[in-house]
Amino acid sequence: MSVKMNNLSYLKVGLMVVGLFFMSLAFTTIVSAHGYVSNPESRALLCADGVNVDCGAVVYEPQSLEGPGNFPEAGVPDGQIASAGGVFPKLDEQSETRWTKVPMSSGAFTFEWTLTAAHASYNWDYYITKEGWDPNSPLERSDFELFCTHNDNGQRPDFTTTHDCEIPQRSGYHVILAYWEVADTANGFYQVIDANFDGEFEPGDPGEPGEPDPEDPGDTPEWDPNAVYLNGDRVSYNGNVYQAKWWTQGDTPGESDVWELVNGDAPETPEQPEAPEWSSTTAYNGGDRVTYQGVLYEALWWTQGETPDTSSVWVVVN
Structure with missing residues (x-):
């Protein structure tokens, strides 16, 4: 009897180890996500910059909005589009006044992504809310229409990737959804942009x-x-x-x-004030400055352990 109990105990322990292993893999998939829209600044990036407030943990990881792919046929559920399926649920709060809006105009525009890992890519799609959408309701597929797409055919993009698009005529507050379908996983990256259109675009x-x-x-x-x-x-x-x-x-x-x-x-x-040497064990906030290999850097948002000369969280000051 005691032998059977011991075997059962070993089985339970083994199942727990396997479960923890797969939980670790799932967590790694989330935190290793790798891209955000830097121009115009996405809702997540403005959270990291401290412009949007009460955003939750996305302030540390604007690049981590990764969720199920094959959008819009599949992908994240309606009401969780901004948070990539609930990864950072605060981003799904939606009202006409909840988020800071970047000024934009209709017409030709170049979107820019900043990548921290260049996944092999299928396509990049850009959607915009339709005329008459309700800005005080959760974002749904039916709110959006596709206006621009770029296909990478499985190639790896540059760490700074740009796409030339033509934004449809809009005025007032609208939301743009930038969607990156990667080729080496079953996931995609979701970035929403809160834009205020001046309505004065003329294609001259x-x-x-x-x-x-x-x-x-x-x-x-x-x-x-x-x-x-x-x-x-x-x-x-x-x-x-x-x-x-x-x-x-x-x-x-x-x-x-x-x-x-x-x-x-x-x-x-x-004259620039003296800045301390960068330390891999120190946590830095946006605006903090360090020196690394004789160069002065400034942090764009919270960071720890990311080397200044290799990470996009750091910008060169001199």
Whole structure:
């Protein structure tokens, strides 16, 4: 009798070990997810940047919105599209005022993904909410229409991947769903973008005579400390033209690393404060600066153990 009980105990232990092994594999699949939309900034990335608040754990992993693939025929359930099937459920909270909106215009636009692991890829699809959608209800398939797709045919993309699309005419608040179908797993990546469309798009030729000169301060709008600027936006400040390198609000051109001088003479660069050497065991928050191999880096969001010269969480300051 005691022998049978011992064998049963061994069986139970063995099943527990197997169960933990598969749970570990599932967890690894989630946390090793590898991509987010960096232009325009997705809902998840704005959470990581601290612009969106009360987001949950996605602030540490905007690249980890991975869920079942083959969307829209299969994939994540309705009501959980923003969270990739409940990975980060806070992202599914939906109302007209819940999320910060990035300013956009209809027409030609280049979407940019930042990848931390370049999965072999099938396709990249872009959807936008239909006219008359309800912004105060959970996001469902029926809210979206496909407007752009790119096929990679199983190839591995670059770590910075861009897609040229034509956004349909829209005005006011709309949600864009960027979907990445990978080829080496059965999953896909889901990124939603909250956009405010100005409704003034006109598909003119940007090279026509008489168009404003983007490097002329007289033709470029003045910097507004209350305005939200995206990667590539240009402003004039103190007679110079500056271009934003990533999302910004309230950062003064000529004083902040987010702005790059386009014309004129660069103002004297203030002396950079000393920064501690990067440590693999230290946790850093967005805005923290470190030195690594003689180069100054700044963290975009929370990080620990990610080497500054190999991870997209770090940007070079000098």
